[in-house]
Amino acid sequence: MNNVREELEKIEIPKELHERSKLGIRSAKAEKRKRKLSKKIIISAAASVFFISSIGVGAASIPSFNHLLSIVSPQLALLLQPIEMSSEDKGIKMEVVAAMNDEEMAVIYVAMQDLKGNRIDETLDLYDYSLTGARAFNSQIVDYDEASNSAILRIQANGGEELSGKKVNFRIDSFLSNKQIFENVKVDTDLNEVTKNKPQITLLNTDNISSGGQIFEEVEKQDTIQILKTDQKEIYLPEIEFMHISNIGFIDDRLHIQTKWERDSIDDHGFFYLTDDLGKKIIASNISFDGNKYIEYIFDKGPADIEKLKLMGEFVANGNHITGKWNTTFQMQAVQEEKNKNFRQNFGTWTAEKMTVSPFGVTLYGEGKFNSAAEILVSAKMKDGSIQIFDSTISLNEDRKVQVKFLSDLPVEVSNIDSININGVEMNQ
Template identity: 55%
Template sequence: MNNKIQQELDRIEIPKELRERSKLGIKIAKYELPKRKYKKAIIIPLVASIFLVFSVGVGAASIPSFNNLISIVSPKIALLLHPIENTSEDAGIRMEVVAAMNDDEMAVIYVTMKDLTGNRIDETLDLYDYSFTGAHMFNSQIVDYDELTGTATLRIQGNGSNNLNDKKVNFHIDSFLSHKQIFDEVKVPANLVEIKNKIPETMRLDMTHISGVGGKLMDELIEQETIQILKPDKMTLFLPKIEFFHVSNIGFIDNRLHVQVKWTGDDMDSHGYFYFIDNSGNKTNSSSISFGIDELGNATYGNEYTDFIFDIDHVNLNEQTLLGHFVSNGNYTVGNWNTTFKVQSVDEEKHVVFNKDFGTWKANRISISPLGVTIDGNGEINNSSQIEVIAKMNDGSVKILDSFFIFSENKKVKVKFIPSLPLDISKIESLDIDGTKIDF
């Protein structure tokens, strides 16, 4: 689990407008290294939040869209959902907020989208610009696509919310992407051993002019005022079946491999990363810096180019292969899908005193809801991915909570551990948090 989380953290990319905030311990992450878009939260500001857990309403059985959602999600999830059935139509596309469930740190809503006039909705649907009042960081994922009806069901999660108890909230979508194409294991047709023996042309890059930075080398690169990068457009190397970018230079600078790409700009959200892989399938991911070039050929703010950078001390160029993973979206659809609905709360949480020293911060309380386990504390959090949370149920089964979010501000810390399915908190016998057992 820790290795998987670390692989994802290696792909962190922070846009320019958030770099100063990152020095305060605020970080943004996404499963795939983005070129223009940043929406998956790992560390976000702490906000005193009142979230809600819903139960199925009396009239739920008469709501077709809600009944269909129950057939998609598990019965355990359905028992927590409050039916909404609020619709909005624009540009020939209908959006419906079907149901919701919440607790003290996060809100979850289920939304469907259907194209009434064409085929702009498919199984790769990805919300681009969207908002949920009261929450501050979001992520969305498609959980079902019905090819027969052309209906996509999405799960929207909002974190760090406040003051939602018995209030109206607004969910709004401005644009979305669809018809995604994924290019994985794309081989780079270049002789790296031969390239290593050549001295590349380089140029200075002011680190205050970059539009994005990510990967293991992120902190080191951010701290430098200027770095050396490859001079753009010294080659034009196209990769198989990829038209939305080409390799514009490859070279070694200070024992680090730089693979530079130039994006065409025709795709709203093309993104990706390079990686080395050995015969055992072990991967070494790249770090990255995004920038632009002005009319005089100087590096400046922009995202036309990305330098993907490898520290090759542990890479054997003769035995490992350089590959790429890239994503392109065929459709970018703009509209105005807007719904407002009221949320209602029920008390369904447990709170336990929990004192544990995690090194840079100390825990003092645990909260348990069907949506997960939250650890409250004080200090500065820096490596919560090492925390393991396991729930033992009274039937002898165990549930590993292997997904997490961190809320941190003003030396107040909240870490939310999320199960793959909601917890029946009445059946939790004990929790194991990094070897510390808590009985219920």
């Protein structure tokens, strides 16, 4: 998976997770390459650690469950619990294959198959969906079979402590497919000319904006922030109907690119980056305001840095929007092996006060404002001397309550953990 794709997947979604945020544009002049978006998935803790139970005798009679076993890691294959609950509408079948939760997270595997057409493809992305009692959703394809028009997705949600032992309903009301991605897009703008013109700027109140990237902490500390004045330019890009560049210029030695979005865009998104002669990529921070109608991308690069840099981007068009009614009801079963530990550490914008360890990973609880741009290094030393790294992060920040879960590439055997290390601070288990 290339660096640009990784950055696209890491773009922060403000507000509710199932509410789509338009965090980019799709552009094209020279060097554009248009193709279907294919998500390459490596089955890891984020995709495999979540079903800690034994396989029942009847599991062999479930074709979708058997197929799931064939694509996940051997460690997980010994732990999965089947669900086998399905729903069909408009010629599309949805089946909940497996599910599990701990005190913070619920994860289910869902299979979808188009029985009458080709509305399911490798770009399948759930749009309007829910799991009762859970919040902060995301979904990702872990397998796609073109011959049968079917795919398996991993659905992940916070709120696991409210689900243990309860019957829950998983519902899908719409999904997206036939997405297209535009990679290595060169934006036809002369940045050296931009340095010669002083743009009009304005102050924006930070109370009603969302931000991501390195500018996050700066925005949090200020009541207002300088941005480009809106609607000063109309730079339209070929084949782009859902947005245009509404201003571009430098503010305090930073390159700002402002975009304006159409209100009826479903899930078109992407990001800008600068690249040098060696291909090194510099990703922009972003500020969204006016209900995500405007997104301003901010590079920590001034006029003196721009001469040898190219402005590039990677953008996604959402494709088809399929609606229907797919829902199933089933019982969640919580992971039993879990340890709680008092832990206090200041991370700048928030302070952790508690830690839990489960087969899902390590979770920190605290108060403040979580900064997704700040790196937190978490690992576990096992009793046999091996080290397990937790390099995937999922966070929830509501009413200044912070909950951050760190995931690993393999299921965690809690009883075999000797110590946990967080940013160099080691705690014995």
